[in-house]
Amino acid sequence: MAEVILDGVTKRFGETRALDDVTMTVPDGSFVVLLGPTGAGKTTTLRAVSGLDPIDAGSIRIGGRDMAGLTPAQRDVAMVFQQYSLYPHLTVRENLEFPLKSPILKTPKDAIAARVSEIAETLRISHKLDNKATQLSGGEMQRVSIGRALVRTPQVFLMDEPLSSLDAKLRADLRIELKRIQRDLGATLIYVTHDQIEAMTMATHVGVLDHGRLVQFAPPREIYEDPVSLYAAARLGQPRIxxxxxxxxxxxxxxxxxxxxxxxxxxxxxxxxxxxxxxxxxxxxxxxxxxxxxxxxxxxxxxxxxxxxxxxxxxxxxxxxxxxxxxxxx
CATH class of the missing domain: 2.40.50.140 (Nucleic acid-binding proteins)
Structure with a gap:
C-alpha cells in the first residue's frame, strides 16, 4: 500500500471550481473518509486521484511517484462505486476473477484461484461463488463489488459511497466488516460519504470538504472536539450541534x-x-x-x-x- 499526497490540487468544470487548492496527505495504511454534502468535491477528489478526471493545477503523488500523465490503469488504484458494477451474466467467481485476467496484470491461473478463494473467505461469500450475480441480495452484490477491488491488491482503494444504497442494518453490518478488512489488509483507503456515522466509526482521518475546499483534515475525534469552524463542527455529531x-x-x-x-x-x-x-x-x-x-x-x-x-x-x-x-x- 502507499501514501497519497495531494498538493494544491485544483479542478475546474467551466467557471466552477470543483476542487480549490486541496492539499492533503493520506498516510500509508490509513482509512480516510471524505465528508461533506452533495457538491462539496468528495467524488471529484476520488476521480482526480484515480486519474478519471485530469486536474488543472497542483500535483498528486502515490507511493512517492508523481501521477501526472498516468492513466487509471498505470496508477494502480482500485475503485468501488455506489452502484454494484457487476456483470449480471457471470457468476460471483467469474466477477471476482475478471480484474485479475487483465492482460496488464498477467496473473497465473492458480494465483487467480487462490486470490479469489481468499477474498471470498474474507467477505464471507465463499458459498456464493457459483451463483450468478442476479441471484444475490443487495448486500451480497455489494460485497462482490468490493471484492472485485480487493482481489487486485492495488496501492490505494477508492470507494465512492459504496454502502449508501443499502438498508440501515446491512449498512451497519458492512461498515464493521469493511473496517475489519481494511485493518487486516493494512490497506490505504479513501472513502467518500455524506454519512457522519460512517466517518466517526471507520475513519482514521476525516477530510471535511466545502465547495471544493478542504476545511479540516484530522482524526474524527479531533474534528468533533476541536473543530476549526462552524461548518466543520456541524459535519460530525449526533444529535447535531x-x-x-x-x-x-x-x-x-x-x-x-x-x-x-x-x-x-x-x-x-x-x-x-x-x-x-x-x-x-x-x-x-x-x-x-x-x-x-x-x-x-x-x-x-x-x-x-x-x-x-x-x-x-x-x-x-x-x-x-x-x-x-x-x-x-x-
Whole structure:
C-alpha cells in the first residue's frame, strides 16, 4: 500500500471550481473518509486521484511517484462505486476473477484461484461463488463489488459511497466488516460519504470538504472536539450541534456571533430555565428537545429521566465553542 499526497490540487468544470487548492496527505495504511454534502468535491477528489478526471493545477503523488500523465490503469488504484458494477451474466467467481485476467496484470491461473478463494473467505461469500450475480441480495452484490477491488491488491482503494444504497442494518453490518478488512489488509483507503456515522466509526482521518475546499483534515475525534469552524463542527455529531446566537448566554468573547453546544456541553440543572418541548426515548439514551429564549436546543439526558413535555429545566453552557460572523472558531 502507499501514501497519497495531494498538493494544491485544483479542478475546474467551466467557471466552477470543483476542487480549490486541496492539499492533503493520506498516510500509508490509513482509512480516510471524505465528508461533506452533495457538491462539496468528495467524488471529484476520488476521480482526480484515480486519474478519471485530469486536474488543472497542483500535483498528486502515490507511493512517492508523481501521477501526472498516468492513466487509471498505470496508477494502480482500485475503485468501488455506489452502484454494484457487476456483470449480471457471470457468476460471483467469474466477477471476482475478471480484474485479475487483465492482460496488464498477467496473473497465473492458480494465483487467480487462490486470490479469489481468499477474498471470498474474507467477505464471507465463499458459498456464493457459483451463483450468478442476479441471484444475490443487495448486500451480497455489494460485497462482490468490493471484492472485485480487493482481489487486485492495488496501492490505494477508492470507494465512492459504496454502502449508501443499502438498508440501515446491512449498512451497519458492512461498515464493521469493511473496517475489519481494511485493518487486516493494512490497506490505504479513501472513502467518500455524506454519512457522519460512517466517518466517526471507520475513519482514521476525516477530510471535511466545502465547495471544493478542504476545511479540516484530522482524526474524527479531533474534528468533533476541536473543530476549526462552524461548518466543520456541524459535519460530525449526533444529535447535531446546537448553533445559537452568542449573546444568548453570558461570557461570549469579543467578535463572537455564534455559540456551538454539543449535548455534553450543556449542563443540566443549573443556569437559566428552558422549556422541555418533547422527550424522545431511544433506549440507551433520551433526547430532550428544549426551547430556550425562543430557540430550539437538542440535548441528551438519562434514559430513565422523569421529565415530560412542558416542564422547565435549568441549563447553562459548559466549555462551548465560539464562532465569529464568518463561522471561524474563536
Amino acid at each position: 446546537n448553533i445559537l446566537p452568542a449573546d444568548l448566554f453570558e461570557g461570549a468573547p469579543p467578535r463572537a456571533r455564534h455559540i456551538g453546544l454539543r449535548p455534553e456541553q450543556i449542563r443540566q440543572g443549573e443556569g437559566s430555565d428552558a422549556t422541555v418541548k418533547r422527550v424522545e426515548r431511544l433506549g440507551d439514551q433520551t433526547r430532550l428537545h428544549l426551547e430556550f429564549a425562543g430557540h430550539p436546543i437538542v440535548t441528551v439526558t438519562d434514559p430513565h429521566t422523569p421529565l415530560r413535555g412542558g416542564e422547565a429545566l435549568a441549563i447553562r453552557p459548559e466549555r462551548p465553542f465560539w464562532f465569529d460572523a464568518d463561522g471561524r472558531r474563536i
